[in-house]
Amino acid sequence: MTTETLKPALDLTRLKAWLPKYGVYAAILVLIVYNIAFTPNFLTLGNLRIQLIQVAPIVIVALGMALVIGTEGIDLSVGSVMALAAALIPLYLGYGVVGAIAVSLLAGVAVGLVNGLLVARVGLQPIVATLALFVGGRGLALVISGGQLKDVRNDDLVFLGSGDLLGVPVLVWIAAALVLVVAFVVRRTVFGRRLLAIGGNRPAAQLAGVPVQRVLIGVYILCAVLASIAGLLAVARIQSSDASSVGLLIELSAITAVVVGGTPLTGGKVRVLGTVAGALLMQLVVATMIKHNLQPSTTEMVQAVIILVAVYAARERKSR
Amino acid sequence: MALLEVAGVSKVFPGVRALDGVSFTLQPGEVHALVGENGAGKSTLIKVLTGVYTPDEGEVRYQDRPVRFGTPMDAQRAGISTIYQEVNLVPLMSVAHNLFLGREPRNRFGLVDGKRMAAEAHEVLRQYGVTADVRRPLGTLALGAQQMVALARAVMIDARVVIMDEPTSSLEPREVETLFGVIDDLHSRGIGIVYVSHRMDELYRICDAVTILRDGKLVHTGKLADLDRLRLVSLMLGRDMSAVRKEGFTGFTGESNASGAPVLRAEKLSSRHRLHDVSLEVRPGEVVGLGGLLGAGRSETIKAIGGAFPLDSGDITVAGDKLGKPTPVKALKAGIATQPEDRKAEGIVAGLSVRENIALAVLPRTSRLGLVSDRKIDKIVETFMTRLRIKASGPDQLVGDLSGGNQQKVLLARLLATGPKVLLLDEPTRGIDVGAKAEVQALIDELAAEGLGVVLVSSDAEELVEGSDRVVVLRDGAVVGELRGDDVTTEALLETIAAAADGDHDDH
Numbered sequence: 089m090t091t092e093t094l095k096p097a098l099d100l101t102r103l104k105a106w107l108p109k110y111g112v113y114a115a116i117l118v119l120i121v122y123n124i125a126f127t128p129n130f131l132t133l134g135n136l137r138i139q140l141i142q143v144a145p146i147v148i149v150a151l152g153m154a155l156v157i158g159t160e161g162i163d164l165s166v167g168s169v170m171a172l173a174a175a176l177i178p179l180y181l182g183y184g185v186v187g188a189i190a191v192s193l194l195a196g197v198a199v200g201l202v203n204g205l206l207v208a209r210v211g212l213q214p215i216v217a218t219l220a221l222f223v224g225g226r227g228l229a230l231v232i233s234g235g236q237l238k239d240v241r242n243d244d245l246v247f248l249g250s251g252d253l254l255g256v257p258v259l260v261w262i263a264a265a266l267v268l269v270v271a272f273v274v275r276r277t278v279f280g281r282r283l284l285a286i287g288g289n290r291p292a293a294q295l296a297g298v299p300v301q302r303v304l305i306g307v308y309i310l311c312a313v314l315a316s317i318a319g320l321l322a323v324a325r326i327q328s329s330d331a332s333s334v335g336l337l338i339e340l341s342a343i344t345a346v347v348v349g350g351t352p353l354t355g356g357k358v359r360v361l362g363t364v365a366g367a368l369l370m371q372l373v374v375a376t377m378i379k380h381n382l383q384p385s386t387t388e389m390v391q392a393v394i395i396l397v398a399v400y401a402a403r404e405r406k407s408r
Numbered sequence: 409m410a411l412l413e414v415a416g417v418s419k420v421f422p423g424v425r426a427l428d429g430v431s432f433t434l435q436p437g438e439v440h441a442l443v444g445e446n447g448a449g450k451s452t453l454i455k456v457l458t459g460v461y462t463p464d465e466g467e468v469r470y471q472d473r474p475v476r477f478g479t480p481m482d483a484q485r486a487g488i489s490t491i492y493q494e495v496n497l498v499p500l501m502s503v504a505h506n507l508f509l510g511r512e513p514r515n516r517f518g519l520v521d522g523k524r525m526a527a528e529a530h531e532v533l534r535q536y537g538v539t540a541d542v543r544r545p546l547g548t549l550a551l552g553a554q555q556m557v558a559l560a561r562a563v564m565i566d567a568r569v570v571i572m573d574e575p576t577s578s579l580e581p582r583e584v585e586t587l588f589g590v591i592d593d594l595h596s597r598g599i600g601i602v603y604v605s606h607r608m609d610e611l612y613r614i615c616d617a618v619t620i621l622r623d624g625k626l627v628h629t630g631k632l633a634d635l636d637r638l639r640l641v642s643l644m645l646g647r648d649m650s651a652v653r654k655e656g657f658t659g660f661t662g663e664s665n666a667s668g669a670p671v672l673r674a675e676k677l678s679s680r681h682r683l684h685d686v687s688l689e690v691r692p693g694e695v696v697g698l699g700g701l702l703g704a705g706r707s708e709t710i711k712a713i714g715g716a717f718p719l720d721s722g723d724i725t726v727a728g729d730k731l732g733k734p735t736p737v738k739a740l741k742a743g744i745a746t747q748p749e750d751r752k753a754e755g756i757v758a759g760l761s762v763r764e765n766i767a768l769a770v771l772p773r774t775s776r777l778g779l780v781s782d783r784k785i786d787k788i789v790e791t792f793m794t795r796l797r798i799k800a801s802g803p804d805q806l807v808g809d810l811s812g813g814n815q816q817k818v819l820l821a822r823l824l825a826t827g828p829k830v831l832l833l834d835e836p837t838r839g840i841d842v843g844a845k846a847e848v849q850a851l852i853d854e855l856a857a858e859g860l861g862v863v864l865v866s867s868d869a870e871e872l873v874e875g876s877d878r879v880v881v882l883r884d885g886a887v888v889g890e891l892r893g894d895d896v897t898t899e900a901l902l903e904t905i906a907a908a909a910d911g912d913h914d915d916h
Contacts, residue, residue: 356760
């Protein structure tokens with residue numbers, strides 16, 4: 089939406105090839121320039137901190153989503169996984185922080201395993217398979233937490249959620265580290281290459297000796313583990329655990345970040361940095377709108393337009 | 409008066425001049441062959457004719473008026489219909505619905521008149537040799553029948569020009585005859601036909617005129633009858649006639665290198681309704697052909713050995729080691745590499761680069777602790793790109809952008825990189841141009857000479873006979889004959905298949 093005004097001289101076909109690749113970065117740049125010029129207090133440390141802290145959980149969840157979408161799948165259960173991870177923290181905090189974190193990560197592994205088995209073994213469509221745990225996961229989280237908001241007081245968790253390291257929030261460090269890990273997995277590992285091949289052409293990957301089921305199960309587990317990390321970080325940040333609100337609707341934010349970042353829903357391609365940029369862009373849009381006292385409804389419509397532009401651009405590239 | 413004319417058309421894509429000042433004229437009632445190697449510009453020209461691409465230079469004239477089709481729909485409305493290799497209809501809708509899509513007959517309430525539609529569809533399709541129930545979903549028909557429905561639809565919407573892109577590649581011989589009957593009929597009604605095919609026999613049977621493209625340029629256009637086969641092939645390849653004559657039509661040398669104990673032994677492979685006790689032995693250096701008609705069980709046999717087709721019973725032994733319940737992973741580990749029949753659907757990953765495609769099956773071998781070594785992969789990719797003469801702008805080019813022949817070579821490179829003992833090839837030269845075909849055939853010979861066991865499936869009788877040391881003939885999922893030594897001839901092959909078919913009649 090912003091790139092056209094940036095370079096009106098560009099002809100349409102070149103723009104179409106360029107847009108899905110770099111459009112998201114250009115849009116971020118435009119927004120930042122605009123905000124520096126017109127938004128008071130935008131360039132303050134406090135504001136940047138808040139933006140980054142808010143976007144971190146979405147980035148973490150979106151990373152897993154990008155991997156799943158790369159296999160031509162989708163995972164709707166990420167928000168419920170976050171709730172489940174959050175609900176387990178106060179329950180196991182008695183065994184120490186490490187124990188509690190380990191348990192909530194294990195819950196992620198379990199959900200991912202079920203998703204993966206349903207998709208890879210049983211052969212359900214990903215949207216249906218993960219819908220089951222989207223509904224059931226949050227239900228289970230509510231049962232575990234007894235439906236109550238629980239305060240969580242633990243110094244180590246507080247450090248994870250609101251601490252600083254070298255002047256940067258720990259939360260942001262964790263998100264950045266996970267971005268690097270996922271980028272590394274996609275680019276450098278056998279698992280990453282196989283994942284892309286499966287998304288690009290599953291029967292071909294199968295015939296080429298790729299263990300399709302194993303890789304798919306692994307992808308769903310990875311996605312769920314990332315979601316549970318986001319869930320326990322959410323608990324650490326707000327120092328309470330509320331299974332009914334943690335991670336609500338985050339699956340949509342994550343899918344948006346992935347799509348706006350230029351990863352096609354048709355699989356075979358994962359853009360890790362693009363996904364991060366997608367999440368940042370949506371965050372910036374919301375922040376800009378709020379700073380200028382626009383209605384939330386307006387913000388939502390602007391977000392809708394961005395998603396449409398991103399999907400349209402991706403479609404153009406696909407058909408070439 | 410020319411029906412459809414293209415004058416001095418050029419189309420440039422980044423890095424390639426796909427069409428370079430090409431002219432082409434189609435007369436009413438003419439069957440015009442459009443030939444050339446893959447990458448010669450045939451598809452681009454068709455896309456210019458049908459409005460998918462707008463030419464950069466030159467003009468398209470239709471019924472003597474310059475036209476500019478914005479979309480394929482515009483072209484279709486103007487009367488230019490295209491039948492693609494893959495059928496572009498709705499598989500879940502009924503045959504009749506597909507035939508009348510968008511023009512359904514209405515009853516007096518304005519609703520679709522199902523009865524009348526079915527009756528008319530039945531009547532129309534009978535002329536095309538399709539006798540199936542028109543209320544069945546289209547997807548349940550055989551591919552050939554689906555193509556006939558597509559053709560009937562194209563002709564019904566008042567087409568003046570019908571473009572056929574390799575229409576016979578998925579047809580059985582009987583269906584090909586029906587298609588030719590329909591083409592004769594169109595011909596007599598003054599409809600112009602552009603016919604793209606790699607099969608010489610077909611071209612000479614039905615085409616009046618021919619236009620040959622090479623590297624995006626027009627190299628010849630004129631009456632087909634004035635051009636003998638050898639000249640046609642040499643024009644397509646840009647090769648010397650004497651070279652073509654010397655090298656023959658296929659790249660096979662016809663020598664046998666078979667020796668020693670069988671490297672592959674398949675015993676009594678059975679799968680409900682599809683395979684019945686199929687046994688097969690391949691020695692190192694031997695090329696064993698699988699002959700038979702479409703649906704005889706050739707692809708199933710190949711897939712079963714490669715672990716991609718479920719078996720009820722049967723044993724597969726590779727170099728003396730028995731394979732348990734075969735899976736693609738196990739088969740590959742044991743040294744069986746399978747090249748599937750459908751390159752696009754089961755072979756290449758179009759969205760990945762040449763490099764990733766070649767490396768796909770050897771990822772474990774080129775990695776340590778799950779991390780891939782680009783250095784090792786680069787070495788393998790370079791070796792095979794050179795050896796198979798893969799024409800790409802570089803290892804990072806997307807495979808989907810390559811010509812069919814080069815895609816096939818990438819697929820073969822992937823298989824060869826695994827260092828197989830047995831190579832299973834299902835239609836290795838289907839849909840690729842003559843030049844790449846000869847190269848692939850020569851490669852098969854070369855690989856056999858190096859001691860690989862090869863199983864070859866080809867519906868091209870000439871290729872099967874010249875390429876194989878032995879031919880096992882299948883019918884209805886069972887072995888019905890075998891040709892050895894001097895008996896491996898086209899005549900003997902056809903006789904065996906025909907005899908098998910006769911046996912079929914005796915059964916009933």
